[in-house]
Amino acid sequence: MLKGSNINQMKKFLPLVLLLVGTLVLVGAFLFVKNKKEDSSIPEEERVSLISTEKMPSISLSKSDDGHYLNLKIEKLELLSPGSLDYELLYDVPGKEQPQGTSSSVEISGKSSYDVEILLGSESSGKFRYDEGVESGTLTLKFRNDKGKLIGRTKTVFDLASGKLETSSY
Numbered sequence: 001m002l003k004g005s006n007i008n009q010m011k012k013f014l015p016l017v018l019l020l021v022g023t024l025v026l027v028g029a030f031l032f033v034k035n036k037k038e039d040s041s042i043p044e045e046e047r048v049s050l051i052s053t054e055k056m057p058s059i060s061l062s063k064s065d066d067g068h069y070l071n072l073k074i075e076k077l078e079l080l081s082p083g084s085l086d087y088e089l090l091y092d093v094p095g096k097e098q099p100q101g102t103s104s105s106v107e108i109s110g111k112s113s114y115d116v117e118i119l120l121g122s123e124s125s126g127k128f129r130y131d132e133g134v135e136s137g138t139l140t141l142k143f144r145n146d147k148g149k150l151i152g153r154t155k156t157v158f159d160l161a162s163g164k165l166e167t168s169s170y
Helices: 004-040
Strands: 058-063 069-075 084-091 100-107 113-119 121-124 127-130 136-144 150-159 164-169
Touching (some): 069 084, 100 113, 113 121
Antiparallel strands (some): 058 069, 150 164
16 A cells, blocks of 8 residues: 555646656647648649659740730640549730739640640730730640549740750659
């Protein structure tokens, strides 16, 4: 049996033991939450692996004769076998501070190529406003599988005046 003095000694250390256990729990919870935030700070879409050179579709951009549209052509889609494509075109307009742009999502399952004419400007109720003097910008493509999961991304920097296209998978 415990004697009265042993119980009194245990009672004396009980607050210290509880403080130590509480501190360990708080530190452990802080470290767990911190590590969780670091892992989740990079969105899942940012963690997609690079598209290998062998699977990279062929991408071309050309200006229409009137300069009001960009013709986007993507070939060799069968190498990647995507179900859908998200694209975002951002371009610089002389005299405007902010880039202009457009984006869209399209189903491309089973297709070997995709072509689209992208308006450089806006349209409302059949009335068009064209952005003049567009020469450069970026085109971001996101390829998704049939279930909508991201399988690869590319970013193309273009300069239409020089005919330069720089595509990178990231």
